[in-house]
Amino acid sequence: MEPEITKDTLLALGLVFPVFGGIQIDLNVVLRAMPDGSTQPASLCDHNCTDEVGGYTCPAAFTLNKGAKPKFALGSDLLFWIQMGRSGLILARNAFLEKYFADYCRTFVIPVAVQAILAESLRSDLCEVNLFGGNPEMHPEVIWLIRELKARNFRVNLTTTGRRFLTNKKFVRDFVDNLLHLLALSADDFDPERLDELFTMPLNGLASVWKRINPLHGQAQKLVEGIYAARLVQEKGISTTVLFNMVLHRGNLRYVRRIMEAISRYLPKALVNPYPAQDSFECGSGHLLSAENIQEFTELVDFFTNETRRGNSNLTKQIQYWLVMGAILENCREHPMVASELIAGHYIWQCYRHEPVPGAGMYLQIGKNNPNLVNIGNDTTQPGGYPGCYWQNNTVTGPVQVQSAEQIAHHILGGMQELAAETLSPCRGCSMPRLWFNMVTTELGLNPGLRESYLRLRRQHVGF
Template sequence: MRQQVLNKELIFSDEKSNLFSKVESLGLLNKMFGGIQIDVNAALKKNNNELFEAHMCDHNCTIKWNGVETGGNYDCPAAFSQNLGINKKTIATGELIVKAVEKVANSIKDLKHDFILNKLDSYGKEFNVPAQVLEVYKDFIDCDDIEVALFGGSPEIHSDILWMIEELKSKGYIVTVTMTGRRLMLQPSFVEKLMENPPHVIALSADDFDGIEQIEHISNLSLEEIKAEWAKIPKQFGQRQKAYEAIYTIKLREQYGDRYPKLLLNIALHDQNLVNVSEFITRLSKCLPDVALNPFPVQSGFMYSPSPLSIEGIEYLNNFVDEIIESHFIEETKNNKYSAIVPRLHYWLMLKSALVRWRDTNKASDVISGDGFWRCYQGIGSGRYIQITSSDIVDNNQKVGGGCLSCFWNKSVADSRGKVWDLSKDDVTSYILTERESEIQKASMPCPGCAFPRLVFDVISGEVGLDKSLLDDYLKLRKKYVGY
């Protein structure tokens, strides 16, 4: 049950213990300084006798397949139709992946000490954070816990996935696996082995449903009935398959009880589900109880593409953002229809600042979809959820894909110095501090930004990386809702 939260009072007038509880309840910070998202299925493919990085996935999440609409609402870079000719033998081993995580984690820990000692006070002054509140912020980030998100296509198909989960947990990491659930549906022996040492969180996709009726229909099916209907879906309709796989994975929890990991549903908000988004969220919560929900606007800025959100979609989103902001201040869970949504007030205030700044203009949808919203490379303190993935650097001597300090969606921040498992800790640290920004300055087309909640991370990262055009409106909103 969500903790009680403040009623828009000036929180910095409270005792420190109360401040800590309120910052936590509003989702402003987590008890960690940073996180790592690693693409475990990056691989190589050959094109005109040159090797290129690609992504291994058993799904095809695209809007169209050979000119035919699939019912999908986005194009995933890992879709198998976009990665034909990939060589699965060039996927990095679990040992290399864990080595990469360890390299980045050690740098994150060093950066934490430097940030607290040398950067936190200047951050507080720049963003008008009272000293009492800043002290609480310090208590949150002065923690060695690091979340590792195993990511990229369908991570569960990696041959070493079970070993990686066990190894990372044994080293003290909080492990999330962002998966489709297909292997859990088709391979019972894999489920049994996974439950012997499961990740802390399984993250699934809930933006692939055709509508509320489909959610209710699939939720009312047995596991075998879900599998039977899924088998009739053409393989090119990846997003439709994922809808069935996600609910199957959630319903599978009934067989394992408390042994089952926590569940999170990522929900990209687009024109189709924004029309009735409030009902969509509440019915989803009712059909799939005790599942955390993570809604966010569909992203396109990283692809240098116009937003798919229409003017009407932005209006629906604006109303929804207002409701979510207010829901952070409802004390009783039973009275809060959005209680399943992960609390992160700063993120919704950031979205609202963009809607206020660009309301009634054509720019609103593009900014909400990432173009000019938030940037991981904007300053020290932003972008503390570090990504390890593929790059667009052609290297005919490389043997495995991935392992690059970069971004899954946009390669303009890619570290050109090589694979992270071959770099020194100083190299990794310098990338986070300075090289990421240097790579952007050299890029012909710098990444315009994004609004992915996991990457925006916490209130410090969000504020430092927020586009300067949005900052005044954001700070006014923070003052109104949080009191400083």
């Protein structure tokens, strides 16, 4: 007899989430003067994270955004866009449950008892906001925005580097007075040989180490900044949850478990959120992992799957994510480079997928304009505020800034799909775990060629 599947079971595995939807907003959209005299959008950052000095390239690296002008959207505009985003997500959620949920459940073979749990979770009143983009600490109204969002019952996350925790005591005081739900930092390029040293030296010693780092070495700076911010939160007894995002790449695959063990030892309440490096939104080759790397990655997928089932308190709960990766590895056992392409985001999952039904894009993104649809002509243009995508703003990013709830609902359930169909080279997809935040969105965006293997693994590890 199969064990009963309860809401607590699904929550523990990450298949349902406390929020019904989310909003990831780029606070740092600015205008960038180009050499030809034109103006383009950019995400402002004070770090230089490139593969020349670290394990990956961030599109916001300051050496890649010369000419960016530090003029941000007003906090009041950001707040309006977020509030309209939530209202639109509610409309989209309601329409999805009414029109599409039954077809989704039939396609993905969801048992009746589980259908009831999924529907209940989607009817939650809680919406999450992830403040994002470049280094969002740079926005002059970020603390004000956190305070206003909390007053309006949003669950507020900040994905950042931690620099101002190290350099600005007033920022720390303001942060303590306006606590986040979650502070997301970076563990992309943790040096395993230095972890014990960095986790145990006095905080002022960490600050001295940071000052000696070459300012062009963004990942090295983020290593020290992230450890400093996380330790500060722990040592001051601040109740905010700390999460370390960890991009998995050739340079760190063999050290991932060692890094996780160090984080859990020194920061026992911290979470680690691992996911593979991607180049799909840059139209890259996808060959980020070698055949040898694929074997290392396979071992990690098995480890993350089993640790999620075991209830590892330091690992983010997202078993559906690792089951998709397992399906790739199963399907491409004889074709490691095809596996590498899918793992790197190429055609693995698309927010604009509409078969069997739309709804994969319930983690709304707001940020830069689509340069193919909107021509920014001068410095008076208001930056940001377009529903679309942070990583690739040429496919599902619409021509109009956030204006109404109805606009957002259409964007999620029809607008993204229409834009993608009209784009000559639509985004190939991605595997960003925040966008796959629950089982429903993960499965709706999934490449149909992976469905059979995925469902078999879901039955094996989840029970249905």
